[in-house]
Amino acid sequence: MKNRQTQFRRAFGRRDVLKLAGAAAASLAFAGRALAVGRLTLGDAEIVTVNDGTLTLPMSYSYGDAPQPELVRLLADNAMPTDTLQPDCNVTILKRGDRLAVFDAGSGPNFMATAGQLVDNLAEAGIDPAEVTDVVFTHAHPDHIWGVTDDFDELVFANASYHIGQEEHDFWSSPDALQAVPADRQSFVVGAQSRFEAIRDRLTFLKAGAEVLPGVEAVSTPGHTPGHMSYIVHSGADQLVVVGDAITQSIVSFAHPEWPAGADQDQALAIETRKTLLDRLAGDRLRVVGYHFPHPATGMVERGGGAYQFVAG
Ligand SMILES: [Zn+2]
Structure with a gap:
């Protein structure tokens, strides 16, 4: 500011x-x-998506290894800029019974000037961060975890329990983590470790298949990061899958799940995960919420033209 x-x-x-x-x-x-708050009802649960702002990413970072003529055509066909991606960041909130859970915590004040708007927008949604009971992480990248602390290094969700995949935590906490990531992402390691430290006493670790909250199942979706988790919110016959960054871009990831994405740490594994997830989401007609889809970021996955399409709603 x-x-x-x-x-x-x-x-x-x-x-x-x-x-x-x-x-x-x-x-x-x-x-x-x-624009900052979306709402839908899922059986006995209320789902709210709250915008944390946007990121600004050069296209060469996001899709530099994708076939360029096809990429440019796809972007142009969808009226998207071809040099920069500006994805929204959407924190999903589950209200059910006595639980008020947030999935990921946004960027906080120190990552990008265009992000870190979660607390202001929670106020817009009528949600007091002090009332949040649980913070559930998909992974430990800056735009998902740095927002656990504010400008004064105080916890934003002061009364919450925190949950993260065991493998994800162990990767970023390891003394070898600095060597395991590219040079331009070493701040991700330092940032994750300091946030883990801030929530150390309140952090629990998940394995795939765990019930993290009543009716919320952790699903292993690795590749974007080593221990990335998605979460299925069950509510009677209704389900919503919080995919985090296992599927990142609402046009490109659907039209060409097989294209490598620069943000994915293990690109081959991320492609496998993305294809498997899209197949299941389309086949089972599951509603999805993507962290970086255009706000309010909820919708369905349709098959078509040998690939997929995101249909907002
Ligand atoms: Zn992200």
């Missing part, structure tokens, strides 16, 4: 700055109400 204000001040006189700031605040407040 400070940086943005400084840039504004350099570019405009003080009077204009005040005028602009007022206009920006008003339009953000309006947009926030319409």
